[in-house]
Amino acid sequence: MKRVCQAMEVSRSNVYEQLTKDQTARKKKRDDSRDREILSVIRQLTDERPTYGYRRITALLRKRLNQAINVKRVYRLMKENSLLLQKYGNKPTRVHDGKVITLKSNLRWCSDHFSIQCWNGDQVHVAFVLDCHDREAISWIASNKGVDGQMIRDLMTECMEIRFPFHHHLPYKLQWLSDNGPAYVARQTINFGRSLGFEMCTTAPYSPESNGMAEAFVKTFKRDYVYVNDLSSSEKIMEQLPGWFEDYNNNAPHKGLKMLSPREYYRSSQEDLKRVKCN
Numbered sequence: 001m002k003r004v005c006q007a008m009e010v011s012r013s014n015v016y017e018q019l020t021k022d023q024t025a026r027k028k029k030r031d032d033s034r035d036r037e038i039l040s041v042i043r044q045l046t047d048e049r050p051t052y053g054y055r056r057i058t059a060l061l062r063k064r065l066n067q068a069i070n071v072k073r074v075y076r077l078m079k080e081n082s083l084l085l086q087k088y089g090n091k092p093t094r095v096h097d098g099k100v101i102t103l104k105s106n107l108r109w110c111s112d113h114f115s116i117q118c119w120n121g122d123q124v125h126v127a128f129v130l131d132c133h134d135r136e137a138i139s140w141i142a143s144n145k146g147v148d149g150q151m152i153r154d155l156m157t158e159c160m161e162i163r164f165p166f167h168h169h170l171p172y173k174l175q176w177l178s179d180n181g182p183a184y185v186a187r188q189t190i191n192f193g194r195s196l197g198f199e200m201c202t203t204a205p206y207s208p209e210s211n212g213m214a215e216a217f218v219k220t221f222k223r224d225y226v227y228v229n230d231l232s233s234s235e236k237i238m239e240q241l242p243g244w245f246e247d248y249n250n251n252a253p254h255k256g257l258k259m260l261s262p263r264e265y266y267r268s269s270q271e272d273l274k275r276v277k278c279n
Helices: 001-009 012-028 032-048 053-067 069-078 147-165 187-196 208-226 234-251 263-279
Strands: 108-117 123-131 137-143 174-178 198-204
Touching: 012 123, 032 053, 032 069, 053 069, 108 208, 123 147, 123 208, 123 234, 137 147, 137 234, 147 187, 174 208, 187 198, 208 234, 234 263
Parallel strands: 108 174, 174 198
Antiparallel strands: 108 123, 123 137
């Protein structure tokens, strides 16, 4: 640059100033009408899903508009209009090096349960099963009296019927991962799971992070559905639970699933598998 400026007998500072002006002018050339159009849809989405960050809003925006929208543009518009979520606090210090996620669907299922506190003092207890690859909540069950072994055994049967219809036994060994709760480690539950073809696996004692995918699901489910809805009574919660699980499975984009929902990702992976087999 120095030699070029000397040969042309111009000031280097003037050249740099001109370059900076050109870049600034290019940045200012935005399609404001297009921004307003996108922002109106963003506001609709954030009203519908107040717990979603800009990445998940971008995924839903692309589906709704059926267009490729740059995630940086969405971030800018949400930031300019105070629509970004507040940053989380410090991350947990505990570390777990074990791998819960699998390379394909139907290799490992994880199960856990959680409770929802009602405003009137009641509690609803929910048990669920996730696939450790596609994250679909394959099945779930709820009660206001707690979770027992029979409920877990019913979950095992229902999950097998959903993922492997017309089978009375798993076609291959599949891992069932859970914590050491009484409902899961009961002898009858262990024996029943093995009779279906499950490899029964439990986490290390006092190590809930060993079942990190289930733990993360509970946090996400409570944040996106439980805490933003009517919790007046156990009856009201039981009415809403089916819709919450359906929405999570069909509509909730996930970073680990290429911003697809669990069922979208599962269908896509199954179609890819069929194409590979045909070829």
